[in-house]
Amino acid sequence: MSFVNYSSREINCKIVYYGPGLCGKTTNLQYIYNRTNPDAKGKMISLATETERTLFFDFLPLSLGEIRGFKTRFHLYTVPGQVFYDASRKLILKGVDGVVFVADSQIDRIEANLESFENLRYNLMEQGYDLDRVPYVIQYNKRDLPNIASVEELRSLLNPGSIPDFEAVATTGEGVFDTLKSVAKFVLTELKRGG
Amino acid sequence: MVEPQMIMYEEEFNQIQAVCDKLVRDANAVVVFIVDKNGQLIATSGEYKHLDTTSLASLTAGNIAATGGMAKLLKENEFATQFHEGERQNIHIQIVGQRVILVVIFDDRSSLGLVRLRVRKANAELDKIFESLLKKVQEPGAGSPFAEITDDDIDNLFND
Numbered sequence: 001m002s003f004v005n006y007s008s009r010e011i012n013c014k015i016v017y018y019g020p021g022l023c024g025k026t027t028n029l030q031y032i033y034n035r036t037n038p039d040a041k042g043k044m045i046s047l048a049t050e051t052e053r054t055l056f057f058d059f060l061p062l063s064l065g066e067i068r069g070f071k072t073r074f075h076l077y078t079v080p081g082q083v084f085y086d087a088s089r090k091l092i093l094k095g096v097d098g099v100v101f102v103a104d105s106q107i108d109r110i111e112a113n114l115e116s117f118e119n120l121r122y123n124l125m126e127q128g129y130d131l132d133r134v135p136y137v138i139q140y141n142k143r144d145l146p147n148i149a150s151v152e153e154l155r156s157l158l159n160p161g162s163i164p165d166f167e168a169v170a171t172t173g174e175g176v177f178d179t180l181k182s183v184a185k186f187v188l189t190e191l192k193r194g195g
Numbered sequence: 196m197v198e199p200q201m202i203m204y205e206e207e208f209n210q211i212q213a214v215c216d217k218l219v220r221d222a223n224a225v226v227v228f229i230v231d232k233n234g235q236l237i238a239t240s241g242e243y244k245h246l247d248t249t250s251l252a253s254l255t256a257g258n259i260a261a262t263g264g265m266a267k268l269l270k271e272n273e274f275a276t277q278f279h280e281g282e283r284q285n286i287h288i289q290i291v292g293q294r295v296i297l298v299v300i301f302d303d304r305s306s307l308g309l310v311r312l313r314v315r316k317a318n319a320e321l322d323k324i325f326e327s328l329l330k331k332v333q334e335p336g337a338g339s340p341f342a343e344i345t346d347d348d349i350d351n352l353f354n355d
Contacts, residue, residue: 003201003235004341007208011341012235042249047257056261059234059253067341067348075234075253091260095233181353188349191341 001095002191010071013187014095018120019102020112021053021081024141027170028102029060029076032180035173036062054080057092064184074184081116090123098187099136100179103158105148110157117158135186138165139179144172200332201231207328208238214320215240222313223305225284229321230255230296237295251298255288259296278307289314292322
């Protein structure tokens, strides 16, 4: 749910990066943070465990520029991917405007992807959202690793509806900004339609 | 149920800002800010220039969400008030009208008793303002300012 402020002429949107544990959600945000002009970003906050696994969320505020005199700001969040943090994931989805599902391309993570995808659909439903009506895109991450499933296979499992999807290597940044731009555009188009 | 979109108009913003300014003075506070439950900063007052208010807003909302989760497990509706005591500064957090969060940061120039007293009054005033704002947002014709933008406007935002 976006926040339109006529007084400061700003529009704020919330994008959540979702996916199984260790799929690269935080790495996506870190890459975006490192490669963004300092004027366009705020501080990145990571609530992580001592071993740097996300405990509650990562948060990165980004400014994208102006549309018709309104500054567009995006708040990027990640969720903790590990199965037992479900209560936290639900909280972070509250008020979401767009979702990036980050899939781990490795063959032995296929089940974890499917489980996380179902979990996303279910948790959105609990908040009153239908995944098919929320702007979302899919990223197939870790394309540089040896034991990976083909994109066609991942697509048939995770993207039967043919929504925009991207191949990525978040550690080097490949595909990271394409994914972000796509979901941001999707969110703005939805706002235009009055969603 | 999905909450309606949050829209802030100049008139209500000025009223909210006035309540925050007054609360800073009356409670001898360092900073007062208002955040919606999704982590969007609505208004700030006091000595906030050196503070990262965007991050504070997001963390406050996360905190309230987590506390709300605990309340649910205990079959409580919500924990409307929270207090965090530090060595030099303290934070008082109050949920207003189940929708927004009023945060007061104060130091030894004030006291918890004074802050609670002043927050109670501000809470009632803010509740009224947000209620009328919500009504206004739900009126027909109060659509998004984005309704008139074109696909080109959106594309232009992403031209490198």
